[in-house]
Amino acid sequence: MGLPRTATTFAPPVMEARRWLDGVTHPADRPLLNVSQAAPVDAPPQPMLEAMAQIVLTDPAAHLYGPVLGLPDLREAVADRWSRDYGGTVSPAQVAITSGCNQAFAAAIATLCAEGDEVILPVPYYFNHAMWLDMSGVVTVPLQTGDGLIPDARDAAALITERTRAIVLVSPNNPGGVEYPAATLAAFRDLCHAQGVALIVDETYRDFDARTGAAHDLFIDPDWDDTLIQLYSFSKAYRLTGHRVGAITAAPARLAEVEKFLDTVAICPNQLGQRAALWGMRNLDQWLAGERAEILDRRAVIQDQFAPLAAQGWKILGCGAYFAYLQHPFDLPSDQVAQRLVAGAGILCLPGTMFRPKADTAGQRELRIAFANIDRAGIAELFTRLAAYTP
Template identity: 65%
Template sequence: MATPRTATTFAPPVMEARRWLAEASLPAGMELINVSQAAPVDPPPEALRQEIARIALEEPQAHLYGPVLGLPALREEIAAQWLTAYGGEIGASRVAVTSGCNEAFCATIATLLAEGDEVLLPVPWYFNHKMALDMIGGRAVALPTDDQMLPDVAAAASLITDRTRAIALVSPNNPTGVEYPPALIGAFFDLCQARGVTLILDETYRDFHSSSAAPHDLFTRPDWDQTLVQLYSFSKAYRLTGHRVGAMVASPKRLAEVEKYLDTVTICPAQIGQFAALWGMQNLGQWLAGERDEILARGRAIRDGFAPLADRGWLLRGAGAYFAYLDHPFDAPSDQIAQRLVGEAGILMLPGTMFTPEGDADGQRQMRVAFANLDAAGIGQFVERLAGFGG
């Protein structure tokens, strides 16, 4: 009997970590520090919540089916703002709205892969990308990263076969927080263009990039849409996690194939969330700039306050956007350390084993910290607790 698709992959890591929490007893009087999930825990700003209430009451269309590829006004706004941010040639016909960025990735690979086809994923990888490939019958090919957590173009070139259909990059990266330099992203584009494979570039965390300059110049390249598919999420920018609104930018030909997938899976993105994302893009620029400043400040707090952990053998591999990525100093594998941290230090975070192939030695000594929901005081408390953990 053939194995069902869902049985070919692992259980959702965040749900697994929640089971650890349910099974653990925190130290007396100690509140949990949860750095396991990369999602805002606060609701959208009040002005946006008021607009969502108005939409629900006054916009009949918000309760009906809409276009499969998304609200036309939102597609236009994305195209316009992307043109300002990146330059080049980006029109609404190259934009689709999806039910979150994960759906955008799933739709993309559905248009690219046949049974057994391959996608290169830098390791550590975003686990939902690996899960999606497993469940579609594709193969995730591990692309090693260096000490700076950056993938190597030459290594990628050596891994491309006649079954390779794409290379998928995430920048700023989940899980490491590392920002890929524009030249590196450009070099991967050149490789993909030369070898006839697609570059999938997930920029979910682009709003929290440390540079105000364009993170790459790919949209200015001739025929960019024959090679590039860019992915984006509104969950982090406007705290619309529960509304599930994402986007993708690709060729009109690619989006015609994507439309088949989306019409089958969700029919259309949730309308209220789309109206909310549009209002946010048009009205919350200054607020989002403040959010970016705060997230960047929290990243600096991690880097500046890391000394007590370094003194105890921890190594900071990367820190940016929502994440820090660490090497732990203990003999036990990271999944065991992560489970012990819940009951002994009141910290819930994910081990590197959840972001790497099974048995990967690097994953066994690495940990991901999703620090974006900790303020400066919370980061200080996190460092203190982790430094006091004996392993």
């Protein structure tokens, strides 16, 4: 008898890390610095809250089932924005709204893969991607990344087999923070097109990319949906994490298959969340630009103030979006370092072992710092504590 699906994968890393807090007290002069989760903890901005309150009170449809593939006005808004931002052509028929970006990934894999198929993930990878592949009976094929954590399409080509169904890229990257060059994405697009496999590009953090203009030209090809499946999350842009609103952009024929998955899992995306996301796209561009500027400022602080830690043997392997991905100098595996940091320094972060397969020992030297919820002063305090800490 085989294992049930959920038994084929590991425990949710963020929830596992939270259990490290059990029984640990933090003195008033050294409160916990929680840099474990890549999600804003603040509520949406006040104007959005007021708009949402009016929606709750005045829009009866916000409380009912809606179209499985999402609110038509929101699908149209995403298509228009993507067409403008990427310089290509995206139609509403190529957009579906999902209950968060994780569901968008799950739906995409459900349309692509059968038992025993393979999907290539650059490592370190986003752990929920690996978890869903495990539970789907799909083999995760790790693609090693070199200096800068940028994957190479030539290395990926050597991993493709007759069972390969997709390559997944996350840019800006979780957990590494790095922004993949446009040329890298184009090379993967060309490889996937030539090999007849899908290219899944998760752009959850696109709103916090440090570059100006389009991050890539994948949508310029009029036949982009032959190969590309793009994923997005409204959670990070508008602080809507609890409302679970994401998007998948792909060929209409694929979205017809996605509809089967979504209808049996959630029936429709969150109605209030969709309307809030639409209101945000129509009204919060200037506010979102300020949010991006704040995140980029924190990234700069991390890079500019890292020298004392570097002198102690720490390294920045990647930095961007919400993340700093670090190499620690200690003669202990990172899962032990991360657990000891809770009581020893009042820091909750995730070890690199959570972002790589068990057999990949590189994760034993790595830690992910999610800095979306610590300001300049918090970053300075984080570095002070890390510099003073010994296991």
